[in-house]
Amino acid sequence: MNRFVMKCGGSTLAALPDAFFQDLRELQESGVQPVIVHGGGPAINETLGKLGIESRFVNGLRVTDEATLEVVEMVLAGRINKEIVRKLQQNGAKALGLSGTDGRLIEAQPVANADEIGFVGDVAGVNAELIEGVVALGYLPVIAPIGIDAQGQRYNINADTAAGAVASRLGVDSMIVVTDVPGIMRTVDGEKKVLPQVTFADIEEMIGSGEIYGGMIPKVRAAMKCLHGDVREVVIVDGAEPRVLSRAVREGGIGTRIVRE
Ligand SMILES: Nc1ncnc2c1ncn2[C@@H]1O[C@H](COP(=O)(O)OP(=O)(O)O)[C@@H](O)[C@H]1O
Numbered sequence: 021m022n023r024f025v026m027k028c029g030g031s032t033l034a035a036l037p038d039a040f041f042q043d044l045r046e047l048q049e050s051g052v053q054p055v056i057v058h059g060g061g062p063a064i065n066e067t068l069g070k071l072g073i074e075s076r077f078v079n080g081l082r083v084t085d086e087a088t089l090e091v092v093e094m095v096l097a098g099r100i101n102k103e104i105v106r107k108l109q110q111n112g113a114k115a116l117g118l119s120g121t122d123g124r125l126i127e128a129q130p131v132a133n134a135d136e137i138g139f140v141g142d143v144a145g146v147n148a149e150l151i152e153g154v155v156a157l158g159y160l161p162v163i164a165p166i167g168i169d170a171q172g173q174r175y176n177i178n179a180d181t182a183a184g185a186v187a188s189r190l191g192v193d194s195m196i197v198v199t200d201v202p203g204i205m206r207t208v209d210g211e212k213k214v215l216p217q218v219t220f221a222d223i224e225e226m227i228g229s230g231e232i233y234g235g236m237i238p239k240v241r242a243a244m245k246c247l248h249g250d251v252r253e254v255v256i257v258d259g260a261e262p263r264v265l266s267r268a269v270r271e272g273g274i275g276t277r278i279v280r281e
Pocket residue numbers: 028029030031032059061198199200201203204205206231232233234235236237
């Protein structure tokens with residue numbers, strides 16, 4: 021595999037060890053081209069809390085009014101994006117941070133229920149040439165999930181959704197979703213087990229039964245959407261496991277692999 025999109029969730033970002041970033045650097049040096057799309061939900065909640073703004077979610081998506089949008093952009097495109105770039109650079113990688121508004125990287129349109137949740141976007145287009153240009157210069161793109169429309173309006177986009185769209189439009193083989201659990205888990209005989217592989221049918225069944233809930237839902241939905249295109253596999257892994265990325269890219273047998281059937 022030469023190119024992959026990695027989505028890194030806010031649940032795990034702060035705890036990612038130097039070894040994780042060194043692993044990324046080694047992959048980059050060996051000719052693999054990672055593209056990072058990151059989240060930062062917990063950091064947004066924290067800053068909103070400090071400002072006395074309440075966090076509210078509908079089906080896992082943040083209700084985003086003008087004041088919230090201001091904070092979302094500040095935290096994602098500012099603090100978190102730059103923190104990831106700094107950590108990559110400290111560990112010897114070449115990285116360039118971008119928000120989805122820069123160079124119209126992520127073209128957005130309002131979600132269908134925008135009257136209910138405000139400035140939340142779906143991805144209408146991705147400037148793949150810009151990402152490819154950054155990669156061709158030898159930099160690892162680090163993308164914050166803020167989108168922009170033709171009128172210049174910004175939108176808050178769920179990071180799993182943004183990552184899935186970037187993976188699709190780049191036509192990469194694989195998307196790796198790094199989170200705070202070792203994969204999709206299911207309780208079998210009273211014991212929680214990580215499922216090595218799940219199909220679309222398994223996912224629908226587990227959402228229906230409530231075994232997949234909360235923050236796992238946008239991940240599996242984004243996974244299924246991009247697997248309808250050129251992306252061959254989506255792997256959900258735990259950022260705390262040693263050499264998690266190179267194992268997922270080179271060896272397999274880690275986390276949960278989502279496949280069409
Ligand atoms: N079947 C499942 N297996 C594992 N985790 C699940 C499952 N269903 C829901 N989850 C929840 O999804 C969470 C990961 O989503 P989230 O907290 O949004 O992470 P991130 O910040 O990485 O996007 C897990 O911590 C867990 O609480």
